[in-house]
Amino acid sequence: AQRVTQPEKLLSVFKGAPVELKCNYSYSGSPELFWYVQYSRQRLQLLLRHISRESIKGFTADLNKGETSFHLKKPFAQEEDSAMYYCALSGTGTALIFGKGTTLSVSS
Amino acid sequence: ETGVTQSPTHLIKTRGQQVTLRCSSQSGHNTVSWYQQALGQGPQFIFQYYREEENGRGNFPPRFSGLQFPNYSSELNVNALELDDSALYLCASSFQGLGGNTIYFGEGSWLTVV
Numbered sequence: 001a002q003r004v005t006q007p008e009k010l011l012s013v014f015k016g017a018p019v020e021l022k023c024n025y026s027y028s029g030s031p032e033l034f035w036y037v038q039y040s041r042q043r044l045q046l047l048l049r050h051i052s053r054e055s056i057k058g059f060t061a062d063l064n065k066g067e068t069s070f071h072l073k074k075p076f077a078q079e080e081d082s083a084m085y086y087c088a089l090s091g092t093g094t095a096l097i098f099g100k101g102t103t104l105s106v107s108s
Numbered sequence: 109e110t111g112v113t114q115s116p117t118h119l120i121k122t123r124g125q126q127v128t129l130r131c132s133s134q135s136g137h138n139t140v141s142w143y144q145q146a147l148g149q150g151p152q153f154i155f156q157y158y159r160e161e162e163n164g165r166g167n168f169p170p171r172f173s174g175l176q177f178p179n180y181s182s183e184l185n186v187n188a189l190e191l192d193d194s195a196l197y198l199c200a201s202s203f204q205g206l207g208g209n210t211i212y213f214g215e216g217s218w219l220t221v222v
Contacts (some may be wrong), residue, residue, distance in 0.1 A: 004150075044151070044198065044213040086150050095141060095164050096200075096211065098150030 002027050004087050006099035013077050015108045021072040023061075023087030023099060031089040033063055033070040034096070038084045047072075047085070057081070077106045111135055112214035114199050120220045121189050129184040129217045131199030137212075140182040142174060143198040145216070151198055157182060158204055186219075194221045 003026040013019055025031065035047040048056045050063040050070060061072045070087060084103050088096040111134035121127050133140050139158045143151035153166035157176035171187040180201070186193055196216040 006150075043215045046210055046212075049210075088150075095153045095156055095166070096143075096151070097153065098143075100148070100150045 002031075002089070002091065002097050004089055004097055004099035006085075006087055006102050008102045009100070010103045010105065012105045012107065015079055015106055016076050019072075019074045019077045019081070019104065019106075021085050021087075021102050021104065023070045023072065025068050025070065025087075025089050027068075027089055027091060029091055031091050033061070034088045034090070035059070035061055035070075035072050036086040036088055036098075038086070040083070044086070077104075079106050079108060082106045112199060112201050112212050114197075114214040114217050116217055117215070118218045118220075120222060123189055123191060123221055125189050125221075126185065126187045127189060127219060129186075129197050129199075129219070131182045131184070131201075131214060133180040133182065133199075133201035134212050137201035137203045138180055139202045139204045140176055140180065141200045141202075141211070142182070142184045143200065144168070144193075145196040145198060146192075147195075154184070189221045191221050194219060 005024045033050040036044050037047045038044045059074045063070050082105050084101050086101045087099045090096050113132045115130050141156035142154040145151040154168050156164040160176045173185045175183045198216045199214045200211045202211045
């Protein structure tokens with residue numbers, strides 16, 4: 001079955017601390033993995049995708065096919081990173097399968 | 109700022125009624141998909157339209173139907189509304205073609221069924 005699991009509902013960190021948002025997936029094939037972010041009162045927007053291998057707003061994510069994981073990392077959290085983060089995968093076509101999301105709260 | 113717009117932003121319907129939600133895709137996009145997001149959950153894929161044809165569907169009953177128009181705008185119709193249909197409905201558009209595709213979301217339509 002195709003599934004995305006985000007085990008943490010809430011992650012609270014202090015400003016300047018490292019952040020790791022966990023994502024595990026189940027998919028028979030080679031999916032494309034994404035991280036989407038939703039800031040307060042804003043629409044869902046793409047943060048990064050594994051095929052582009054880029055760093056956005058200091059966030060990176062590495063696809064680990066052996067562990068079927070795509071964890072999102074940032075070395076030093078900022079208060080403006082506080083948001084809801086969704087991990088998603090796409091198989092054939094553009095339909096996305098989302099995890100339930102993790103709320104990241106960064107406090108000073 | 110993406111160009112996907114949805115209407116209405118909020119609406120309340122009674123159980124058993126029918127609802128139509130509308131979406132205007134980002135310019136140049138030929139694919140539109142709809143998602144349902146219940147409170148505390150991630151978005152769930154309802155269906156996708158490409159060049160006016162449904163070309164993918166999630167685990168939703170037939171009373172969820174849709175249309176895509178020649179200008180690539182779209183409608184989501186839900187018949188015989190149930191209380192559990194209360195959710196945020198998200199429209200997303202993308203361009204299917206070479207070079208991959210980035211999906212852009214609208215702000216959503218909040219549906220409350222009472």
